[in-house]
Each structure stands twice: as C-alpha cells, then as structure tokens.
Amino acid sequence: xxxxxxxxxxxxxxxxxxxELRCDPISGHxxxxxxxxxxxxxxEFLIYFQGNSAPDKSGLPSDRxxxxxxxxxxxxxxxxRTQQEDSAVYLCASSPDRVGGEAFFGQGTRLTVV
Amino acid sequence: DAxxxxxxxxxxxxxxxxxxxxxxxxxxxxDYIHWYRQLPSQxxxxxxxxxxxxVNNRMASLAIxxxxxxxxxxxxxxxxxxxxxxxxxxxxxxxxNLIFGKGTKLSVKP
Numbered sequence: 187x188x189x190x191x192x193x194x195x196x197x198x199x200x201x202x203x204x205x206e207l208r209c210d211p212i213s214g215h216x217x218x219x220x221x222x223x224x225x226x227x228x229x230e231f232l233i234y235f236q237g238n239s240a241p242d243k244s245g246l247p248s249d250r251x252x253x254x255x256x257x258x259x260x261x262x263x264x265x266x267r268t269q270q271e272d273s274a275v276y277l278c279a280s281s282p283d284r285v286g287g288e289a290f291f292g293q294g295t296r297l298t299v300v
Numbered sequence: 301d302a303x304x305x306x307x308x309x310x311x312x313x314x315x316x317x318x319x320x321x322x323x324x325x326x327x328x329x330x331d332y333i334h335w336y337r338q339l340p341s342q343x344x345x346x347x348x349x350x351x352x353x354x355v356n357n358r359m360a361s362l363a364i365x366x367x368x369x370x371x372x373x374x375x376x377x378x379x380x381x382x383x384x385x386x387x388x389x390x391x392x393x394x395x396x397n398l399i400f401g402k403g404t405k406l407s408v409k410p
Contacts, residue, residue: 291343
C-alpha cells in the first residue's frame with residue numbers, strides 16, 4: 187500500500203498478557219517512530235528508528251516495552267504483562283531520509299487492557 | 301532536542317486569517333522548524349517546514365524570525381476543517397527525531 191499500515195487496528199487484551207503491535211512503513215522510508223496517545227492527551231514519544239537501529243528509545247515507559255525493526259522495514263512494538271494504564275492509541279510514523287522529509291502516520295492501534 | 305513553546309489554545313473566526321506562534325529560543329543551526337496538525341480522531345499530518353526563509357504551500361505559510369528564535373504558522377483563511385491541534389517541532393537535519401509538545405488547540409467559530 188501507499189501509506190503507513192498498522193495492525194491490528196483494535197486490540198482488547200487481558201491485564202497481564204503480552205501484545206505485539208505491527209507497523210509497516212512506507213517503502214524506502216528510513217526513519218520510523220512510535221508514539222502513544224491517551225484519550226484527550228498529546229502524543230507521547232516512545233522510540234525512533236533510523237534503519238534497524240534505535241538512536242533514541244528514551245520514551246519507552248518501562249522495561250515491559252520493547253521494539254524492533256528488521257530489514258529496515260517492518261517494526262514491532264511489544265508490551266509484556268500489559269497493565270490498564272497501557273490502554274491508548276499507539277501510532278506509528280515513517281519518513282524519508284532527507285532534510286524536511288515529512289512524516290506520514292498510520293491510523294494507529296487502539297489498545298484496551300481489561 | 302531543543303524545546304518549543306506554544307499557547308495552549310487559540311480561537312479564530314471562519315474565513316479570517318490565523319497566526320499561530322511558536323517560540324524556540326534554544327534552536328540550533330541545523331534544526332528545521334516543522335509544523336504538524338492533528339484533526340479530531342485522526343493521526344497527525346504534515347503542514348509545512350522551513351529553515352531560515354519564509355515558506356508557502358497550499359495549506360499554510362511559515363514566517364520565521366530573523367534570529368530563528370520564533371516562528372508563526374499562518375492560515376490565510378480559516379475554515380471549520382482547520383480546527384485541530386497544531387504542533388511546532390524542531391527536527392535536526394535529515395535524521396533527527398520528531399518530538400511533539402502539547403501544541404495549540406485551534407477552535408474555529410462559524
């Protein structure tokens with residue numbers, strides 16, 4: 187597809203379970219970003235990839251959160267032992283490696299922990 | 301990353317110009333000024349970016365102060381569809397991170 191694709195679009199999980207969220211960036215985009223947004227709040231930065239490496243993962247809230255990117259393309263955000271406060275919309279974006287390259291966002295994954 | 305400061309909210313009347321300010325006093329020479337907006341229930345979308353010179357595109361204009369410590373996003377004729385949260389972000393060169401602040405919530409009155 188032409189845009190950033192995220193799956194699943196909705197995920198309901200029980201507290202304590204692990205979840206994996208997937209992001210397919212636009213082909214050729216070297217930068218990939220993960221954010222989360224709670225209801226009525228701003229975008230909270232989680233992690234930033236350049237290619238397969240993550241120069242900035244300072245936003246990951248705890249060691250329950252991890253992310254990887256393979257082949258400079260698909261990225262997976264994993265949340266272990268989910269808690270209710272993890273409930274949010276998780277947004278992924280990608281951008282090309284050029285000055286001013288605009289970031290394109292996916293539609294997000296709405297995660298609900300019950 | 302250098303920080304930006306924006307007003308929490310602004311109001312505008314439909315079909316009038318809107319000037320959204322952003323302060324970035326600690327900007328460095330390689331920081332580009334980016335603006336994104338987030339419409340209700342949608343992901344953010346790119347609006348415009350610039351380095352030193354003023355920029356125009358089909359969505360908006362970006363006016364950058366000579367010392368680059370502030371900038372203003374200009375919507376020439378606000379429409380109801382422009383009601384959104386507008387984010388001013390500094391991004392370093394071509395490989396910098398994109399950190400969103402709280403942004404300015406723009407309300408447009410008919």
